[in-house]
Each structure stands twice: as C-alpha cells, then as structure tokens.
Amino acid sequence: MLTPAAKAELEKQQYRIVGKHSAVKTCGWTKNMINGEGGCYKLKFYGIMSNQCMQMTTSISCANRCTFCWRGYKAPVSKEWKWAVDDPQMIFDESVKAHHGLLVGFGGSAKANKAAFARSKEVKHVALSLTGEPIIYPRINELLDLFNQNGVSTFLVTNAQYPEQIRDLQPVTQLYISLDAPEKELLKEVDVPLFPDYWERLNQSLEYLAQKKQRTCIRLTIIKKINDTSHQQYAEMIQKGSPDFIEVKAYMHVGPSTQRLTKGNMPLHEEIVVFSKALVKYLPEYEIVSEHIPSRVVMFAKKKYKKDGVWQTWIDFPKYDQLVNSGQEFTTDDYCKKTPQVGLSGKGTIDNMPEHVKTKFLQEHPEAYAFVDEKTQELEFYEK
Numbered sequence: 001m002l003t004p005a006a007k008a009e010l011e012k013q014q015y016r017i018v019g020k021h022s023a024v025k026t027c028g029w030t031k032n033m034i035n036g037e038g039g040c041y042k043l044k045f046y047g048i049m050s051n052q053c054m055q056m057t058t059s060i061s062c063a064n065r066c067t068f069c070w071r072g073y074k075a076p077v078s079k080e081w082k083w084a085v086d087d088p089q090m091i092f093d094e095s096v097k098a099h100h101g102l103l104v105g106f107g108g109s110a111k112a113n114k115a116a117f118a119r120s121k122e123v124k125h126v127a128l129s130l131t132g133e134p135i136i137y138p139r140i141n142e143l144l145d146l147f148n149q150n151g152v153s154t155f156l157v158t159n160a161q162y163p164e165q166i167r168d169l170q171p172v173t174q175l176y177i178s179l180d181a182p183e184k185e186l187l188k189e190v191d192v193p194l195f196p197d198y199w200e201r202l203n204q205s206l207e208y209l210a211q212k213k214q215r216t217c218i219r220l221t222i223i224k225k226i227n228d229t230s231h232q233q234y235a236e237m238i239q240k241g242s243p244d245f246i247e248v249k250a251y252m253h254v255g256p257s258t259q260r261l262t263k264g265n266m267p268l269h270e271e272i273v274v275f276s277k278a279l280v281k282y283l284p285e286y287e288i289v290s291e292h293i294p295s296r297v298v299m300f301a302k303k304k305y306k307k308d309g310v311w312q313t314w315i316d317f318p319k320y321d322q323l324v325n326s327g328q329e330f331t332t333d334d335y336c337k338k339t340p341q342v343g344l345s346g347k348g349t350i351d352n353m354p355e356h357v358k359t360k361f362l363q364e365h366p367e368a369y370a371f372v373d374e375k376t377q378e379l380e381f382y383e384k
Contacts, residue, residue: 006075016098018249019086024098025130027055029255034106034120036113041292044297045316052124054099058137063161065192068223070255079194081136088143096123129157136162141170148324160205161195167208171324174215177241178206183235190227206241213331222275224267230264235282244332248276269296289313290342312336330377
C-alpha cells in the first residue's frame with residue numbers, strides 16, 4: 001500500500017506502520033494526560049481516559065484528499081481495496097505493541113505523572129481516526145470484535161464514502177461521520193473525492209447512520225471563509241443522519257494542510273461558538289452541552305440525553321463492555337452516564353473582550369450582534 005517515500009514520511013512524523021496497511025501514532029492528548037496536563041475533548045464530553053487511548057487506523061489509504069487533512073499527498077488514495085488483507089489479531093497485537101513502544105520514554109521522564117503512565121499500559125479506548133479510511137479494511141468487524149472482547153471502547157470516524165460498510169458495521173461505542181460541507185459543489189471543493197457519486201454516497205451514509213442503535217456523532221470541521229455558512233443546509237443534512245451528538249470543530253492549521261490552506265482559515269474558538277449558536281436554531285431536537293476550548297470544539301446532544309434535568313453524555317464503559325459481549329441487542333440508552341461538567345465558559349459583553357480580540361472579532365463578524373441576547377445584550381466569548 002505504501003511507497004518507500006510515503007512510509008519514510010509517515011515514520012518521520014512518528015507513525016508506526018503495522019503490517020501492510022495499518023498505522024499507530026501517539027495522540028498529543030495522550031502525552032498531555034500522562035504529563036498531568038489534561039485530557040482531550042473526548043474526556044470532557046464522553047469520559048474516556050486520554051492516557052489509556054490508542055490512536056490508529058486499519059487503512060492508510062483514503063478515497064478523499066480533504067484540503068484540511070494533515071495527510072500529505074504522498075499518502076495513498078484509492079476507491080477500492082487492492083491490497084493483501086492482514087489478520088485482525090495481528091493488527092490488534094502489533095498496534096498495542098507499537099503504541100506502548102511510543103510511550104516507553106515516559107517511564108523515565110521526571111515530568112510524567114507516574115500513576116497516569118502506569119495506567120497507560122492498559123489500553124481501554126481506541127480512536128480509529130488517525131489517517132486514511134479505517135472502515136474499508138475488509139475484516140473491520142472481526143477487529144471490532146477483538147476490541148470489544150478485550151474491553152477496549154471504539155471511536156470510529158468515517159468520511160461517509162462507503163455506505164454499505166456503515167450499514168454492515170458491527171457495534172461501535174461511538175460511530176462518527178464527517179460532514180464537511182452541506183451542499184454538493186462545496187463538498188467537492190473541500191473533500192476532493194475520488195468517487196464521482198460522492199454526494200449520493202454521503203447521503204446514503206447518513207441514512208444508514210440514522211438506523212444505528214449504538215451512539216453516533218456527526219462532526220463538522222469548520223474552515224473559515226470556506227464552509228462556515230449555510231447553517232440551515234447543515235441542519236438538514238444532520239437531521240437526515242439523526243446523530244446522538246454533533247461536534248463542531250475548528251480546522252487546525254497543522255501538517256501538510258498548511259500547504260493548502262492559510263492560518264486565516266483556522267477559526268477562533270469564539271467563531272466556533274457563534275457558528276454553533278446559529279446552527280442550533282435549526283435543530284430543535286438538540287442543545288449545546290459543552291465545549292473544549294483548547295480543541296476549539298463545541299458539542300451538541302439530543303435532548304433525550306437530558307434526564308430529569310441532568311445531562312448524561314458520558315459513557316458507562318463497563319456497562320458497554322458487558323452489553324456488547326452479551327450477544328443481545330442494546331441501544332444508546334443502555335450505557336449512559338452523568339456528565340460531570342456542562343455548559344459554556346460564561347457570559348460577557350462584547351465590550352468586555354480584550355481590545356485586540358474585540359476588534360478582530362467584530363471586523364470578521366459584523367453580524368455578531370445578531371447573536372447577542374436581546375434582553376441582556378450578552379454574547380458568549382472566551383479570552384485566550
């Protein structure tokens with residue numbers, strides 16, 4: 001699957017290649033949590049322990065060349081699986097081994113929290129979202145079964161170009177679809193898809209997502225001045241997929257994406273909040289629940305997750321493990337847990353913003369006052 005040049009580039013970026021088509025790389029938030037510097041947004045939103053999370057993919061190849069992706073253009077692209085198929089048990093074993101190998105240096109680090117590092121030796125979560133399109137691995141369901149049997153939760157992200165694979169997927173702790181634009185031509189511009197029927201594939205994928213009984217999420221990656229409008233059209237697409245959760249996240253100006261986009265395309269967290277507040281008006285089934293400012297992401301949830309006035313967006317992982325290995329049918333309602341912290345950071349008027357933030361914000365958002373509460377004249381904002 002990989003040319004020598006592509007493999008060398010990935011290894012230079014601290015990827016570890018597993019077998020012929022899989023890869024592992026340590027997430028920055030895993031390192032942060034081991035160093036006692038806090039976890040990722042999945043900890044705040046859903047309760048995963050970032051120091052026990054492995055980031056990997058089962059396919060380095062992808063059917064898109066998304067402009068905002070950190071993948072270099074040496075990485076392989078393909079519409080179909082053309083390669084030998086590695087054994088799922090080998091992928092599981094070697095991925096965990098590679099993951100621990102990447103973390104071994106923390107054992108001698110004075111900065112590392114010893115307890116957090118000790119717990120990191122037991123992988124409890126896997127983010128199948130590193131690079132490429134993991135869902136096209138022909139034996140993905142067997143690998144998911146292995147994760148389930150070993151008490152490892154699964155967060156799988158797909159670009160929605162393989163609807164049949166979404167339809168046929170075994171239970172995943174939380175299944176994500178990336179929704180990068182709400183209309184056909186803009187999606188082509190943003191995702192640069194290989195499939196000529198990319199729009200039809202996305203729509204079919206959303207319909208299959210709506211049929212899933214376990215947790216689902218639609219993620220919007222917002223690129224400033226490119227896909228940061230059309231709130232009503234986004235809402236219509238989201239409603240088709242009927243996800244349990246929505247994540248609105250800023251494009252981050254990192255990796256090879258810097259060759260295709262500018263730093264000016266990376267929204268401030270304030271702008272993600274403004275976009276989210278505009279979007280939620282068209283989504284009566286949802287509320288904004290939480291945010292993670294360092295990641296510039298806002299999370300919505302269906303109102304059904306607010307039970308007796310208390311949000312329950314966290315995951316009861318032991319309960320999920322029990323359910324998924326029982327052989328019985330179960331739904332999202334069966335493994336919910338109280339969310340310890342909800343809400344946005346606090347209110348303040350535009351005039352209370354630091355002057356440089358206020359000036360920049362109002363220059364770029366002349367419509368900002370449209371989102372100010374009519375009675376209090378208050379707007380959510382966040383100081384850096």
